[in-house]
Amino acid sequence: MxxxxxxxxxxxxxxxxxxxxxxPQMREWRIDGILVRDNGTLRSLGLTAxxxxxxxxxxxxxxxxxxxxxxxxxxHTIIGLNGNGDKxxxxxxxHISRGWTNVxxxxxxVEVRVYDKPASEYETYHTYRWGTQVLPKLGSFSGLPLxxxxxxxxxxxxxxxxxxxxxVVSLLxxxxxxEQTDSLFAEALSWGIEYCILQHPKKLGMAKKPMTxxxxxxxxxxxxxxxxxxxxxxxxxxxxxxxxxxxxxxDKKEWAVTASLNGRRVKVKAFSWEMxxxxxxxxxxxxxxxxxxELIVPLRQVAEALGIRVQQxxxxxxxxx
Amino acid sequence: MLVGPDSYPLRWGETEPxxxxxxxxxxxxDTSRTRPTSPGCFKVGTGGFWLAYAVEDWVEEGSxxxxxxxxxxxxxxxxxxxxxxxxxxxxxxxPPMEPAWVSVLNISCQWARGESTPEGAAxxxxxxxxxxxxxxxxxxxxxxxxxxxxxxxxxxxxxFYLRAFLEDPWFPWGQCNDFADFLVCLIASTGVPIxxxxxxxxxxxxxxxxxxxxxxTPAGQTPTKAEWTYHQFAFxxxxxxxxxxxxEYGGFVKGMNFDDYKSRLVEVILRCDxxxxxxxxxxxxxxxxxxxxxxPPWPWAN
Numbered sequence: 001m002x003x004x005x006x007x008x009x010x011x012x013x014x015x016x017x018x019x020x021x022x023x024p025q026m027r028e029w030r031i032d033g034i035l036v037r038d039n040g041t042l043r044s045l046g047l048t049a050x051x052x053x054x055x056x057x058x059x060x061x062x063x064x065x066x067x068x069x070x071x072x073x074x075x076h077t078i079i080g081l082n083g084n085g086d087k088x089x090x091x092x093x094x095h096i097s098r099g100w101t102n103v104x105x106x107x108x109x110v111e112v113r114v115y116d117k118p119a120s121e122y123e124t125y126h127t128y129r130w131g132t133q134v135l136p137k138l139g140s141f142s143g144l145p146l147x148x149x150x151x152x153x154x155x156x157x158x159x160x161x162x163x164x165x166x167x168v169v170s171l172l173x174x175x176x177x178x179e180q181t182d183s184l185f186a187e188a189l190s191w192g193i194e195y196c197i198l199q200h201p202k203k204l205g206m207a208k209k210p211m212t213x214x215x216x217x218x219x220x221x222x223x224x225x226x227x228x229x230x231x232x233x234x235x236x237x238x239x240x241x242x243x244x245x246x247x248x249x250x251d252k253k254e255w256a257v258t259a260s261l262n263g264r265r266v267k268v269k270a271f272s273w274e275m276x277x278x279x280x281x282x283x284x285x286x287x288x289x290x291x292x293x294e295l296i297v298p299l300r301q302v303a304e305a306l307g308i309r310v311q312q313x314x315x316x317x318x319x320x321x
Numbered sequence: 322m323l324v325g326p327d328s329y330p331l332r333w334g335e336t337e338p339x340x341x342x343x344x345x346x347x348x349x350x351d352t353s354r355t356r357p358t359s360p361g362c363f364k365v366g367t368g369g370f371w372l373a374y375a376v377e378d379w380v381e382e383g384s385x386x387x388x389x390x391x392x393x394x395x396x397x398x399x400x401x402x403x404x405x406x407x408x409x410x411x412x413x414x415x416p417p418m419e420p421a422w423v424s425v426l427n428i429s430c431q432w433a434r435g436e437s438t439p440e441g442a443a444x445x446x447x448x449x450x451x452x453x454x455x456x457x458x459x460x461x462x463x464x465x466x467x468x469x470x471x472x473x474x475x476x477x478x479x480x481f482y483l484r485a486f487l488e489d490p491w492f493p494w495g496q497c498n499d500f501a502d503f504l505v506c507l508i509a510s511t512g513v514p515i516x517x518x519x520x521x522x523x524x525x526x527x528x529x530x531x532x533x534x535x536x537x538t539p540a541g542q543t544p545t546k547a548e549w550t551y552h553q554f555a556f557x558x559x560x561x562x563x564x565x566x567x568x569e570y571g572g573f574v575k576g577m578n579f580d581d582y583k584s585r586l587v588e589v590i591l592r593c594d595x596x597x598x599x600x601x602x603x604x605x606x607x608x609x610x611x612x613x614x615x616x617p618p619w620p621w622a623n
Contacts, residue, residue, distance in 0.1 A: 035488065037614055072428065076490050080614020095614060099490030107455060107491055107541075122618040129527045130474070130620040131466055133459030133496050133549045154458040172455055172491075177543050 026086065033069040033076040040082030045094050045116055047202065049079045052096040055112045055165070055196045055204070057189070061290050063255045063270055065100035065108055076100075092116035105174035110189060113166045114204055123166050125151050128159070140190075141183035142273075144286075145229045147194055155183050158190050164204050167193045184287070188271040191228060192289030195296055198226045213299065214318040215241035224292075225299065225317070231285045232317055234299045235292075236268065242308055242319045248294075257295050261306040261321075268297055277305050383407045411439060412512030417608040421510040424487050429507045439513040443561060444575035446507045450563030451573065454493040454500060454540035459549065462486075462495035463613075464502060464606070465622035466524060474524040477599035480622040481506075481606045485613035493540075500540065500564035501553045502606040508555070515557050517603035521595045522551035532595075535588045537565045544569055546588065554582075556603055 028037045036049045059067035059076070067076040077098040084091050093115050100108040115122055128136045128151065136151040140158060147160035147167075155178040156171040169189045171182055197204050211225040211232050221238035236257050240246060247258045255270040267276040268288045274281045275288075275297075282305065286298045299317065300310045309320040387401040406423070408430045414421035432449035436442040463486040467475040481502035486495060493503060501518045508515045522531050530548040538544045540563065554574070555561040560582040562574035567585045574582060583595060 037612060039614060070490050070492055072492050073488055073490075075488060078488060078490060078613060080612065083614035083616070091618060093614070093618075097490060097613070109491055109494075127619055128461065131498075131524050132461050132527060133551060134547070135527055135530060135550065136460070153460045157458055157460065170457065172457070172541060173543070174541070175543060177545070 030075075033067065033074060034079065035075050035077070036079045036081065038081040038085075040085035042088055043085040043092055043116075044082050045085075045092060045114060047081065047094050047114060049081065051200070051202065052079050052081070052094055052112070052114070054200065055114070055193065056096050056098055056110050057192070057290070059098075059100075061270075062100055062108065062189070063251075064253050065102045065106075066252070067098065067100055070099070091122055093122075107172040107174075108189075109168075109170045109172075110193070111168045111170075112193060115164050115166075117164065119161045119164050119166045120148070123161060125149055141180075141187045146187065146190055150190075152183075154178070156186050158183075158186050160190055160194065162194055162197050165197045167197075169193070184273055185271055188273065188287035188289055191287050192271075192291065192296070194228060195226065195233065195289065195291055198228075199224070199291065209315060212316045213238050214316060215239075216321075217318075224296075228286050232299045232312070233286055233296050235294050236297045236302065237294055238299070239303060239306070239308070239319070242303070242321050244306055244308075255290060255295065259302065259306060261308070264306050266302055266305045268295060268302065270295055275302060275305060410510070410512045411437070411442060414512055415509040415514045416516050417605055418506050418509040422483065422506075425483070425506050425510045429510045432507070433511055440576060442511050443508045443513050443515055444573070446511070447504060447555075447561050447563045447575045448573050450493060450500065450504055450507065451540045451566060454563060455491050456500065456539035456541055456564050457494055457496055458539075459496050459547070461619045462499050463489075463616070464495075464498040465617060466620050467623050468621055476520075476523050477601060477604045479518075479604065479606050480609050482609045482611055482613070482616050484610050485616055488613060497553045497564045501555050501562070502608075504555045504561060504563045505606060506608060508561070515555060515561065516605050517556050518553055518606055519556040519603050520551050520553045520598035521549075522593060523596060523598045525550075529592050531592045532590050533588050534586055536568050537586065538569055538572075539565045548591065551598070552586070 026037065026039050026041060028035070030036070069076050077096065079096045081094045083093045083095065093113055095111065095113040097109065097111040113119070125136060125138055134153055136153055136159070138151050140146045140150050141152060146158070147162040150158065150160035152158050156173065157168065159166070159168045167190060169186045171186045173182060210223045211227060212219055213221050213225045213234055215238070218241060220241045221234045225232055225234035225238065236246060236259060239259055242261070244259050244261045249256045256267055258265060258267045265278060270288055270290050273284050273287045275284055282301070284298050284301055288295050288297050290296070303310050303319055311318045311320060382404055384402065384404045389398040389400070391398055408426040410426070410430065413419070418425060429446060433442040433445045436445050463482045465480045465482070467478040467480070469475055479498065479502070481499070483503070483506060486492065486499055486503060493500070505516055505518060527550045530550050532549060534547045534549065536544050536546060539547070554564070559576045560574055560579055561576060565574070566572040567574065
């Protein structure tokens with residue numbers, strides 16, 4: 001009996017030693033133009049590839065653009081999980097980088113990086129003043145305060161930081177010089193990413209509280225309404241509870257929603273800074289962008305254009321038809 | 322390889338001349354389909370061997386068949402068959418591409434196809450990089466700088482994250498550092514000894530631009546006049562620059578005299594004139610196989 005127990009003990013000890021001796025390996029896989037690499041053998045941010053994809057636009061979410069794999073490397077998206085996670089200390093970061101192109105050949109690239117700590121410990125305007133060929137310029141193209149800090153390069157690249165996250169949106173134009181609409185398009189994409197950061201369930205935007213929207217005293221768009229630099233944005237569908245009818249037109253070139261109420265009509269388009277009304281085009285305080293299959297709009301402006309009264313008290317907004 | 326009573330492993334530290342492993346072919350082995358290489362027969366356990374043979378320019382893929390034969394019984398024990406890519410280059414790849422990366426050879430041998438001189442290969446690779454590249458407007462991408470023990474930047478070093486650069490969804494995409502370093506890798510991989518890069522200004526905390534260019538066309542962009550804090554290019558005693566052309570299409574910088582290059586690139590010095598950067602006038606970029614997810618945050622490598 002004693003021998004049997006001793007043998008069992010030896011086997012258990014052997015299995016334990018084998019288990020302890022196994023060092024987890026870096027993992028890498030490719031799916032349809034997406035390369036995913038995970039270095040989290042010692043440390044992890046607890047973010048999955050899906051978590052990273054939720055911080056960026058889907059491959060079919062930007063009208064007029066599509067994801068085509070690079071002819072040299074067959075990739076349109078790189079996801080790096082737990083960079084430096086194979087070392088016991090130092091910076092820890094996950095990132096996603098995705099490229100789109102349109103029929104003209106313009107190239108659009110969006111990169112998002114998530115750190116283990118507030119991103120200001122790793123990336124600031126100051127650090128980017130080292131060794132870059134062109135001068136970064138503080139602020140956004142529109143002059144609005146995007147994220148906690150933002151700066152631009154040239155007329156079509158914009159960087160911002162929010163909580164643990166840094167984003168860079170870059171547009172390269174083929175055969176034409178950049179115009180203000182190109183700058184504002186790149187910035188509209190960035191505002192959408194800030195919304196994605198604030199919506200992320202793992203509190204990457206450092207726990208910003210959502211707004212409560214009431215329509216007929218009933219809460220709507222729960223958790224989906226947030227303020228972006230002081231302006232509340234929410235899914236346009238939150239207006240349906242205020243008896244607004246919505247019509248979506250979406251194809252490869254355009255994503256538009258027309259909202260109607262009592263003869264009034266408002267049309268908004270993805271990544272536009274304007275809405276179309278019967279009285280003409282009206283400039284929006286924040287751009288329209290897609291999230292979760294629908295368009296996010298500056299709530300007060302769109303609601304008021306439809307004749308809905310809007311009352312705000314603290315963190316609550318009431319839509320009063 | 323032969324397996325037989327005469328086979329033996331080399332002892333540690335022993336060496337043999339290359340021909341020592343070669344023995345007569347066993348009788349009956351069909352070697353009629355092994356062109357263009359000469360069939361050889363090697364003893365087992367000698368720790369590997371080199372096969373060297375000439376190929377025509379058009380050959381892109383080779384194959385190797387290894388027949389394992391028991392010399393004692395005359396029995397064939399098995400065969401191993403493998404295919405491999407053939408890269409025809411001008412000479413043995415040079416640093417920093419020594420050994421050359423297959424992923425770089427895939428591109429350099431395609432872009433410089435048909436060139437038979439070092440100058441011709443370097444010129445065509447410079448042109449092809451510009452034609453295929455996307456200059457990002459001049460902000461940090463796949464290079465990182467070094468600091469000394471006191472935290473001051475070191476001018477004569479730079480780490481180029483080649484693997485990350487190759488995997489970019491917009492490859493070839495980056496600022497001038499990335500283009501200059503990648504051009505060095507392309508050219509060096511074909512056996513041409515162009516391994517150096519130069520900057521127009523030393524590394525500083527940027528607070529103003531140093532010069533404005535004449536009309537140039539950066540890779541993938543429309544003609545422009547740019548204001549830069551510095552510029553980086555491949556450099557021997559001449560300049561090779563795949564990130565831009567002078568003026569419009571056709572003004573390639575392929576082995577251009579340094580003074581001509583400067584006078585044609587610079588419209589006006591806005592602050593500091595060009596200087597030797599690094600002080601030695603050049604450095605060889607350090608090439609890294611680290612992927613983008615493992616690259617440290619901008620701007621430091623250490």
